[in-house]
Amino acid sequence: MFEPKIIAFFCKWCAGAAADLAGVSRLTYSPNVIPIIVPCTGRIEPRIIIEAFLNGADGVLIGGCHTPNDCHYMAGNFKAFKRVHLLKKMLPQFGIEPERIRIEWISATEAQKLVKVIDEFTSTIRKLGPLMR
């Protein structure tokens, strides 16, 4: 079976913390997702996401703080949201499935949601198949 490679950019304040909580609560999820912890999803830009693809990722997951008010830096999550939305709008023009990018708001307490999102996303990408290989 095709094992997708997925990079997850997690905001250290929410999704990252949720991942910690998931561990502490001994929840289990797909190991295909490798987390990279960023100070804020506002640090992420389309180029970074596409670099992940170019280097062999089949999907990119972005976990940030809930809008409107949870962002540790006030509105970094909105920046990420806008950038990702515009990128996803463009991908089909290149024949790339926008479903390969997913952005989710996951608070530090939502370990369950984190697990659900990771597993869902993994199977989505599995269905889509490899991006390039």
Next chain:
Amino acid sequence: MSLKVIEIKPVTRIEGETRVIIFLDEEGKVKDAHYQVIEFRGFEAFCRGRHIEELPRIVTAICGVCSWAHHLASGKAIDMLYGRKPTTTANKLRELSYLAHIIDSHMLHYIALALPDFILDLKSPIERNIAGMLRKEPKIIKLFLRSRKLVKGIEETFGGKPIHPAFVLPGGVARKLSKDDWNKVSKYNIELMSIVSEILDHFKRNVLRSKIFEKLLYDETYSLKTYYMGLVDEKGNLNFYDGYLRIIDNKGREVAKFKADDYTKYIAEHFEEWSYSKFPYLKIVGWKGFNEEYICRVGPLARLNVADSIPSEQASEELKLMIETVGSKPIHNSLAYHWSRLIESLHACEKMQDMLHDEDIFKDDIINTSGTPTYDGVGIVEAPRGTLIHHYKANEEFLAEEVNIITPTAINNAAINTELKKVASKLIRGEKVNEEILNLVEISIRSYDPCNACATHYIDFAGNRNLSIIIYDSNGKMLKKLSYKNR
């Protein structure tokens, strides 16, 4: 049976690469001749899905020599598509800028490309180039270089760039004409007018009388009895920017007159597997192959044939002179295209001068933003080389869904092929082809001013023409190659 093939390259080009291929039968008589467009960029395909209002700045890249024609035709298509009638001021500013472009293109072609053929020795390629011209006609060349600066300057004031301008918006133009702009433009145009007149005089004095030109002008092989098409205004006068498309037959009888949006009723396109360029034809006639009776020509000569008159004094005088000299309207002699170019340039200067004194051009309402979109628009202008048609359809997001572009060079494509065969058949017997014959073949094509003529021309400028004729057998194996190089 094994045919011999003569391939000539380079040929003066349209936007893209072209070559001439001539087939000889056993006796070495010309069996067939083709003028091929072998380069293609597919604008009609990749313009789809674009923001429709952006097209006027995208399609200019179809041709860097007549980018203004594409810019404005596109702009007019967009006006109709958005259902916005441009304001009077906008229309006048557009036409003003466009007149400068007509002069730009005509001068470039006449001096840089055509002239060497007629005032320099046909037999000596070494001489036949601008270097040679500089020696023989330094004044003309200096005037020419000066004229470049002037037209460029005028085009810039409107479109920012002289090539690939940024000027039209849906229902108008982007910028008003300031007083300073006006001063510059009128100053330049006055000088331009004197240059154009001088060049026209020079034509009548030196070129018209030149052995070669005179000979070819009246030569039956360099003449096609075809239909003609071109824009005329309400009064039936010559107009480059707007009006009705009029078609006349080879006796000069009007067979059709219609508005842009009706063009599909009158024009269709034929496709040949051996060319990337299509062959537009008149629906009322139908596609009947490369036969002069059934094909249609556009461009300077066609326009002067189609129009009842030229709405400017000196130019209409010059037209009278041309008609008297060559015979009667419609004029079928292809070489008259060159003369027509000069007459049109003169007219452009005169008209510009008139328009510059119309206070409308200073009004503030340079754009009309109201109107009901039709999502379907046709824009037609007379490009320097003839009728140019842009037709777009858009979806509700105003993304281009269909793009159809018919260029004048495509319309003349059939004529070029037809005349080519005529000329080749007369000149070529067997494989004994030389530089002179070659050029005589090219002169025929060149009178239509295919778009990138200026480019190849500059080989002459470099004083370094590399012309070659390769003769193949029908399997494409090279039998013989003659090339003409200097130095």
Next chain:
Amino acid sequence: MGEPRIGVFICHCGRNIAGTVDVEKVAKEVAKIPGVVHVETYVYMCSDPGQKLIIKAIKDKKLNAVIVAACSPSLHYETFSRVVESAGLNKYRFEMANIREHCSWVHLDREKATEKAIRIISAAVAKVAGNKPLVPIKAKVVRKCLIIGGGIAGITAALDIANAGIPVVLVEKSPTIGGKMAMLSETFPTLDCAQCILTPKMAEVARHPNIKLLTLSEVIDVEGYVGNFKVKILKHPRKVNPDLCRLCGLCEKVCPVKVPNEFDRGLSVRKAIYIPFPQAVPSSYAIDERYCKKCGACAKVCPTKAINLDEKEEIIEEEVGAIIVATGYDLYPGTKLSEYGYGVYEDVIDSLQFERLLSAGGPTKGQILRPSDGKPVKRIVFIQCAGSRDENHLRYCSKICCMYTAKHALLFKERVPDGDVTVFYIDIRAAGKGYEEFVKRVQEEFQVNYIRGKVSKVYRDVNGDMVVIGVDTLSGQKIIVKADLVVLALGMVPQLDRELAAKLKVPLDENGFAQEVHPKLRPVECSSSGVFICGAIQGPKDISETVVQASAAAAKVIELLSKDYIVHEPMIAEVDENLCNGCRICIAVCPYGAIEMVEGKAKVNEILCEGCGACVAACPARAIQLRNYTDEQLLNMIKAVLRGAT
């Protein structure tokens, strides 16, 4: 720093990690990564022997960067960075790789977990290789606080801070502090007299050694940033020297100019030289420039020569480390509610005017008399939500009107036991300790007639009675009430002009109230660090809430100013001036206003920057980088994670 010499220390965490992750295999793989010169595994890396082994390795192997692959940084980042530092290595050359919470604890498949652990560590290695040794940013703090607004909020904050030993500059635009509260008679729900609880605090402000009080003053310019603000204050001339004024009142008697008294909301008149109210602080008369005719009569009679008609305004400059904005509220202009006849009929008044009627120190010495003819009021109508919760006026609820109207009704019945009181209301909002009880008491004990409904019109009939027409939304019946006096419970509007707000970098919400960073977690902080808000400028609230918030703001200021230095994380954005084109895109993206254009180039204020990286992603010239989280590092991390994927 030379070639990277990275040491990776992998923790078994007992069975917690080693149970699912093949630590030895990880060690073997990680050792292959270029730059890694030393790999060690240990059962409990955080234990004392674990820490010692790291220190030893750093020294013996001359490591210049360290990775500890163990649990979540939230647990042991501090622990290990101290370890690293103690070994003489810059702590920013250390990173943790979380292979427990993010790996061993959440996966069952040993092989896959091991694989993932390797990738997580590779990423950490890639990052640390690019980390620069940094030192925390230190900035001196000016140990002084500016408070704008001398109402109960400003007074409370000023006293809290001053009592903590921190100097305070209190700026008030009117001649006295006290604000709106000074105008009130009694306060709900306890009904204790406003003056009695307020004036002692005002007096305390006046004599407090740590408080510099500037009345008749306004802040006109603010520069700088947290810890180091430079403030310009415009002080209008009082023309009476407070130190000499004995309040004898002679001047007032001789002054020829009469003007409406704003303290009584126009229900009385005062002179051009006046004292707003007897307990005003500073305790002194003042000359109202706008009206004074400079006749000099007052100066002649003043026994202490306290009056100087030529006194000029002056600009005072202060350096402060923190700013509290407590500019409070004003009443929504009643004149905008034409249907209620405010400003047309003298006997339609607003709630503060009614407070003045109730007040013993007020124009009627506490008697309830009609402004129009001075007759005692028997029938009175209160209209709640006058302007509030109204699409055409104020969308929001002004929160205190229900309570003060109930209070008004009660105080009226106490003074006029046989009077009729009608209250028109939409809902009663009485959330608060003892509030609901209070309203019930008013409704039942004092038989105040509460009508749930909206008033459509107020006018005066031929007999001179005020007629109030409304609809009872419960019964649907039209209701007509005749009254001697109509009181509008006007809503609250914020009192901070946009210009000053902009200078203070205080964001305003759509209603013009100051926007806090977070409604729940950071209710008194502003997005511009070092600026705090409290009281009604942050949103409608009553006195007790205001006082609570003021003390909260004070606590924040004390926290900030009790240090000599602000120590700031050095992982912040920095601009490459050669690449910056001054396109201004980064400015709006920064949530802290930390970026400004200096000579056409973006400049990051390193104290204000919190290092979120939003500007890095936004800069079209790639002129901005985040220290120790550069594009290059992020890219290398991605490559490391995906090694062998293509």
Next chain:
Amino acid sequence: MKSHAKMAIIYGAICGGCDVSLVNVGEHLADILEKFNIIYWSIAVDGKTKILRDVSEIDVAIFMGSIRTEENLELAKLIKEKSKLIVAYGSCACYGGIPGLGTLINPRKIMETMKSTITSKGDKPGRAIYDRLRIPPLLNTCNPLTKVVEPDILVPGCPPPPKSIERLFEILSKFLNGEKPPKGLVLAETKSQCDECPRKPKDMTKLVMPGVFRLHEVVPQEDKCFLEQGIICLGPITRAGCDHCCIKANMPCIGCMGPLPEVDDVGLKFISSIASILLTDKEKEIGEQGLMEALNKIADPQGIFYKYTLPVSHLIEIALKRRRREK
């Protein structure tokens, strides 16, 4: 006195604008042409390539246009192996240019489209009667020269502005005296359009886009930053050196001068910039839904952000890899 330094000016798929831009510098051109021996300045077909094959080496090769046909490609390879100094002239040669927008549409599709336009539907094409008439096939992509060979000099612009051309000529003259320019030199400013934009405001305060407005929705005001009017302008990411000609004509920059030195992908970078400043002051107010609606007004991001640089975008690499895989 003519030198024997050989210069060849070679075309890919061109519009001719580059040539006219050279003609327009008039005298300067004459000078430079005097300095060189132009062995070739014409179209690319076998007969001519033979001439290029004849010479052992070319001193200066100037390439114009993009690479759309196999012949374009062949020529590019030829100059790669023979030229001492290669100049990519014009945005097509540097980045793909406007025709590059067609790089993802495969030739079959292009031909089908062309044969099925409003005026050519239902036409029965005439056959190619003789082998010799077969037209050279199109490539699957439309690439800039830079994808085939790393040029010594890039001259961006559509067409290149006079300033750049004069600089080019200076450099070429110096080259004749053995002075070689640094590899990959770009003849345009390293600064962006914004750096000296005539519309730069006095007070350098924050820049926020009030929404996205297309050119049929607003009348662009002169002297006000296009982005502040909600009109997408590529100025912030595009090299200066064109004298702001379009902006001065009151039209937004569409990026023909190519990306800034540090930018490897215009679209990916500028999407980030635009999204960052779009309605930044209203994010919480209008929320994700509102922001999506605003962004969706950019209906054709590819065409807007890659008008001149599509073939060199990272996403193309992915798209092409996938296309190959499907085959």
